[in-house]
Amino acid sequence: MRNDATAAEQLLWQCLRSRKLDYKFSRQMPVGPYFADFLCRELKLIIELDGASHDLSIDHDARRDAYCRSLGFQILRIGNDDVMTNLEGVVSHIRAMLAQTHPQPLPPAGGE
Template identity: 45%
Template sequence: MTEAERRLWSRLRGEQLGVKFRRQHPLGRYIADFACLDPKLVIEVDGSQHAEQQEHDAVRDAFFSAQGFAVLRFPANAPFLNLEGVLQTIATRLPALHVPISISPRKGDEPYTQAYGVSP
């Protein structure tokens, strides 16, 4: 883990933003710097080498997107120059990723607890 990743991790771990992040999390053949599985968000902290591997990053991002993940990329100096701004960007993105699931009973359907004798 780079110093930039350590700095960001110190503020992501322990559900400080209200969700659980994992560091160095494998997804397919890739390893995400940070991944939140619910909602699905990958955060990448890019060093200078990423300027030369934009095609690789695009393929990687496409894979993450195909798995349902949104991807946020930050330059490696961002956690040092503006950590609060990075955290605010992440915090702003998280609510947009929550997809509320609402299951309404069809007309005539009994609630699960009544139909199956389950106590609430």
């Protein structure tokens, strides 16, 4: 699957790989019987890129999303067209999602 990546997947992978957004992402990773386009295990976040083929698999995508959510994953769906025409905006949106998902540190011990 990695060798058959779409242009949008290849482009987004260049932005996600090597902890460029401070978190480790893997691509085409199994989650139960399904595969996630991009997976951040630390934050339990899945990024799915949707192209024309996803229009034909709405039921499959819904079952996959429900399964992944039942395991505690959040799913961010992004259109291939958005990646190809607005990569900066897509990366900004992912950064915001990461900041929102990031577990907050505990307050200092001892109180006031």
